[in-house]
Amino acid sequence: xxxxxxxxxxxxxxxxxxxxxxxxxxxxxxPSFVVVGTxxxxxxxSPEEVKGLGGQVVLANTYHLYLEPGEERVKxxxxxxxxxxWDGPTMTDSGGFQAFSLGVAYGAGIxxxxxxxxxxxxxxxxTPPLAKITEDGVAFKSHIDGxxxxxxxxxxxxxxxxxxxxxxxxxxxCTSPYATHEYQKEALLRTHRxxxxxxxxxxxxxxxxxxxxxxxxxxxxxLRKESAQFMVSLPFDGFGIGGSFEKEDIDKAVGxxxxxxxxxxxxxxxxxxxxxxxxxxxxxxxDTFDCVAPTRIARNGQLYTKNGKINILNAKFKDDLSTxxxxxxxxxxxxxxxxxxxxxxxxxxxxGLRLASIHNLYFIVHLVNSIxxxxxxxxxxxxxxxxxAGYGK
Amino acid sequence: xxxxxxxxxxxxxxxxxxxxxxxxxxxxxxPSFVVVGTxxxxxxxSPEEVKGLGGQVVLANTYHLYLEPGEERVKxxxxxxxxxxWDGPTMTDSGGFQAFSLGVAYGAGIxxxxxxxxxxxxxxxxTPPLAKITEDGVAFKSHIDGxxxxxxxxxxxxxxxxxxxxxxxxxxxCTSPYATHEYQKEALLRTHRxxxxxxxxxxxxxxxxxxxxxxxxxxxxxLRKESAQFMVSLPFDGFGIGGSFEKEDIDKAVGxxxxxxxxxxxxxxxxxxxxxxxxxxxxxxxDTFDCVAPTRIARNGQLYTKNGKINILNAKFKDDLSTxxxxxxxxxxxxxxxxxxxxxxxxxxxxGLRLASIHNLYFIVHLVNSIxxxxxxxxxxxxxxxxxAGYGK
Numbered sequence: 001x002x003x004x005x006x007x008x009x010x011x012x013x014x015x016x017x018x019x020x021x022x023x024x025x026x027x028x029x030x031p032s033f034v035v036v037g038t039x040x041x042x043x044x045x046s047p048e049e050v051k052g053l054g055g056q057v058v059l060a061n062t063y064h065l066y067l068e069p070g071e072e073r074v075k076x077x078x079x080x081x082x083x084x085x086w087d088g089p090t091m092t093d094s095g096g097f098q099a100f101s102l103g104v105a106y107g108a109g110i111x112x113x114x115x116x117x118x119x120x121x122x123x124x125x126x127t128p129p130l131a132k133i134t135e136d137g138v139a140f141k142s143h144i145d146g147x148x149x150x151x152x153x154x155x156x157x158x159x160x161x162x163x164x165x166x167x168x169x170x171x172x173x174c175t176s177p178y179a180t181h182e183y184q185k186e187a188l189l190r191t192h193r194x195x196x197x198x199x200x201x202x203x204x205x206x207x208x209x210x211x212x213x214x215x216x217x218x219x220x221x222x223l224r225k226e227s228a229q230f231m232v233s234l235p236f237d238g239f240g241i242g243g244s245f246e247k248e249d250i251d252k253a254v255g256x257x258x259x260x261x262x263x264x265x266x267x268x269x270x271x272x273x274x275x276x277x278x279x280x281x282x283x284x285x286x287d288t289f290d291c292v293a294p295t296r297i298a299r300n301g302q303l304y305t306k307n308g309k310i311n312i313l314n315a316k317f318k319d320d321l322s323t324x325x326x327x328x329x330x331x332x333x334x335x336x337x338x339x340x341x342x343x344x345x346x347x348x349x350x351x352g353l354r355l356a357s358i359h360n361l362y363f364i365v366h367l368v369n370s371i372x373x374x375x376x377x378x379x380x381x382x383x384x385x386x387x388x389a390g391y392g393k
Numbered sequence: 394x395x396x397x398x399x400x401x402x403x404x405x406x407x408x409x410x411x412x413x414x415x416x417x418x419x420x421x422x423x424p425s426f427v428v429v430g431t432x433x434x435x436x437x438x439s440p441e442e443v444k445g446l447g448g449q450v451v452l453a454n455t456y457h458l459y460l461e462p463g464e465e466r467v468k469x470x471x472x473x474x475x476x477x478x479w480d481g482p483t484m485t486d487s488g489g490f491q492a493f494s495l496g497v498a499y500g501a502g503i504x505x506x507x508x509x510x511x512x513x514x515x516x517x518x519x520t521p522p523l524a525k526i527t528e529d530g531v532a533f534k535s536h537i538d539g540x541x542x543x544x545x546x547x548x549x550x551x552x553x554x555x556x557x558x559x560x561x562x563x564x565x566x567c568t569s570p571y572a573t574h575e576y577q578k579e580a581l582l583r584t585h586r587x588x589x590x591x592x593x594x595x596x597x598x599x600x601x602x603x604x605x606x607x608x609x610x611x612x613x614x615x616l617r618k619e620s621a622q623f624m625v626s627l628p629f630d631g632f633g634i635g636g637s638f639e640k641e642d643i644d645k646a647v648g649x650x651x652x653x654x655x656x657x658x659x660x661x662x663x664x665x666x667x668x669x670x671x672x673x674x675x676x677x678x679x680d681t682f683d684c685v686a687p688t689r690i691a692r693n694g695q696l697y698t699k700n701g702k703i704n705i706l707n708a709k710f711k712d713d714l715s716t717x718x719x720x721x722x723x724x725x726x727x728x729x730x731x732x733x734x735x736x737x738x739x740x741x742x743x744x745g746l747r748l749a750s751i752h753n754l755y756f757i758v759h760l761v762n763s764i765x766x767x768x769x770x771x772x773x774x775x776x777x778x779x780x781x782a783g784y785g786k
Contacts, residue, residue, distance in 0.1 A: 040736070044437075044743035046724075069711060069736040077714060077732055085728045318462060321470060331439075335478045339470055343433070343462040350437035350743055 003210040003237055005266045011375050015258050015285030018375040021266050023089040023166035024208045025081060030266065031282045033273065033368040034059045034091060034290040035361060040074065040084040043295040044354040047086040053330060053362040054369055058086050059290045062095030062159050063102065067142050071162035079164030090165040094156045097174045102143040133173065135190065153194040157201035165209065170198035172214040174242050184218040191216050192230045199234055210237035212268060215257050218243055224253050228260035238266040251280050258285035275367060275391060279384050282371055294364045298356035301345050304363040306390045317342040330362035396603035396630055398659045404768045408651050408678030411768040414659050416482040416559035417601045418474060423659065424675045426666065426761040427452045427484060427683040428754060433467065433477040436688040437747040440479040446723060446755040447762055451479050452683045455488030455552050456495065460535050464555035472557030483558040487549045490567045495536040526566065528583065546590035558602065563591035565607040567635050577611045584609050585623045592627055603630035605661060608650050611636055617646050621653035631659040644673050651678035668760060668784060672777050675764055687757045691749035694738050697756040699783045705749065710735040723755035
């Protein structure tokens with residue numbers, strides 16, 4: 001099967017739609033939450049468990065797999081599907097975000113955003129990453145061994161071709177939302193030239209891989225518009241919407257972009273995954289999402305419940321014989337108590353991380369799947385209202 | 394069902410036998426390798442996976458569960474079976490070994506054996522653990538928070554009653570094999586008095602739990618004999634054979650003890666689990682074994698194969714597209730290559746620990762299960778010869 005996207009139903013009064021993306025390795029019923037398997041493994045889980053919790057598609061990371069084990073090894077193993085034994089659809093990102101955020105040796109990177117207070121960052125990040133970003137690409141040092149590497153759009157596409165995912169992304173620069181307008185504009189135009197080069201590299205051979213172009217533009221609406229308009233002019237199979245958003249920007253920026261992007265092509269919102277963002281993103285016309293949050297917070301003991309997040313390390317859960325989230329149908333909730341999970345986390349047992357990851361992924365994947373159902377049967381607004389009545393916002 | 398043991402077949406010319414232990418939670422076909430689930434979880438694995446790899450029975454640890462989460466919490470969860478969601482037979486040890494080896498704050502403990510050269514230990518351990526071993530029991534400090542605790546035979550049995558395993562063990566002192574004969578004799582007599590007290594504590598209420606007495610005696614044959622003879626005089630449901638053996642002692646000491654123990658009661662060899670020890674132990678009349686080795690070495694990247702152990706971190710495996718162990722039917726071997734496992738270990742991915750644990754447990758559990766089959770169909774010696782022709786010895 002080649003790549004296609006079909007819209008089944010649109011939700012009147014919003015930009016939301018339910019559809020089906022078809023890939024050579026199966027269908028993705030959208031809206032869908034893409035399960036992140038950064039290093040060709042979904043943290044602690046088997047592919048069978050990912051399927052069992054409702055996962056339809058796995059996204060692996062180009063930067064990480066390039067460094068370890070190397071894309072050629074994955075290719076010799078028969079590609080990402082075969083290497084990790086996942087027989088459903090797959091995606092790889094372009095590696096740009098990680099080269100900037102993890103491979104930060106050269107200059108200020110967006111990774112620092114995660115560790116500092118906003119004000120501090122604002123000052124620092126007004127200076128663009130002097131760094132080794134050139135017209136040709138980006139130089140970075142491996143976060144593993146400090147070795148030097150250079151990614152170009154062509155290199156990113158070649159790596160992604162070796163990895164062999166069904167959906168791949170064009171190489172882009174994800175700027176800090178605190179960068180100056182001047183720098184963001186400059187970076188955006190470069191990202192556009194990189195998009196054209198990504199497309200050329202991709203078309204050099206006949207490919208079954210779908211290539212998505214990434215819209216950037218930071219927090220500036222006119223840059224977002226400009227970026228969307230440019231991307232639409234290129235023959236991409238779909239689009240990613242990238243950038244380190246502030247939470248309040250998601251509604252506006254995403255809707256703005258999606259009004260420009262063609263309806264008949266799928267749209268992926270990169271790195272976003274909290275429940276409120278998922279509802280909002282879908283209302284603004286997003287078809288797929290990916291985010292490491294469900295498994296990352298799971299490893300810290302944080303669990304989604306229909307009444308909001310809880311931390312299983314809280315002392316009160318040591319004696320709580322109820323399930324993690326009443327009514328949840330995941331493997332962890334069907335078989336274990338909060339008391340058991342609290343014990344596993346206190347005892348630092350690996351099985352605790354696994355159960356928490358299963359639960360959180362199930363929660364988020366099923367939430368998006370149920371939003372899809374609600375679009376199809378016209379109960380979206382009711383679902384949203386009921387969800388936030390319990391979850392809080 | 395109450396506890397029973399039935400021998401199906403004995404292997405002429407050896408002490409080996411195949412049988413069935415019946416417990417309130419199901420059967421254990423012996424010889425059998427007991428899967429260790431120290432803290433009420435088999436490191437990284439689900440109970441379903443433990444069953445899937447052939448595991449029949451899980452052994453949890455009294456010392457660990459007493460400290461965390463506390464035996465009362467396990468009891469309130471419905472006992473060990475319900476707490477950890479394992480519906481097959483279970484065992485708990487007495488906690489003695491761990492109180493001496495982990496709770497070492499008071500004096501020389503056998504735990505130190507693991508970290509020092511033999512000569513160094515010999516000197517040090519000739520001095521008996523002055524420590525807080527009294528006629529009444531043993532004082533120890535928690536390895537978690539340094540808090541002080543006191544185990545008596547009665548306390549150990551009470552904890553094990555709260556945990557609720559099908560098979561429990563009498564409270565014993567596991568001496569260092571380097572302790573003086575004088576000290577070993579003294580400790581042995583105390584262990585015998587503790588065995589009587591364990592039995593009394595156990596009989597105080599009508600119990601479905603089977604209680605095994607533990608034979609000690611270190612490396613001294615006459616102490617081993619004396620211990621076996623004493624234990625046989627008590628109405629235990631079965632016997633454990635304990636002690637920090639040197640490898641070469643297993644054959645002699647175990648055979649010696651089993652010639653004294655009654656044939657019609659099951660015998661468990663504590664903490665032993667390398668392939669050669671399993672064959673030897675079974676030939677000497679052992680019915681069940683437990684050992685943390687399969688999962689512990691798995692977490693260091695060591696994998697059993699029919700040609701001996703390999704370490705998956707060896708560079709050559711990065712490009713090895715063969716299965717972990719050709720012909721192995723475990724989940725890891727059926728689905729992944731050595732190259733993938735090598736990647737997971739290098740990337741420090743939890744799924745690697747899980748696959749390695751599944752493989753090693755499958756290897757050992759199936760080895761013992763196949764030894765059982767070979768006793769039943771008369772091919773034991775052929776199996777042993779073929780195994781070691783490949784595995785080396």
